[in-house]
Amino acid sequence: MNNVFAERLKMLRSEKGIGQIQLAKELDVGKSVISLWERGECEPTLSKLVAISKYFGVSIDYLAGLED
Numbered sequence: 932m933n934n935v936f937a938e939r940l941k942m943l944r945s946e947k948g949i950g951q952i953q954l955a956k957e958l959d960v961g962k963s964v965i966s967l968w969e970r971g972e973c974e975p976t977l978s979k980l981v982a983i984s985k986y987f988g989v990s991i992d993y994l995a996g997l998e999d
Contacts, residue, residue, distance in 0.1 A: 935996030937971035
């Protein structure tokens, strides 16, 4: 999931026109966590994955690279 998730998170954030700090505030995490996710150095917890999918209006399967 790492590379696909990292790439899709960056793309979704860019498409929405928000920075890492704003996304971090929306998801109640630190900016460094967003950076780690986008570099593929760690993965979000299930609850954060659900929050990300709701925030961007995409499925968890899409975030994980299981669907296009």
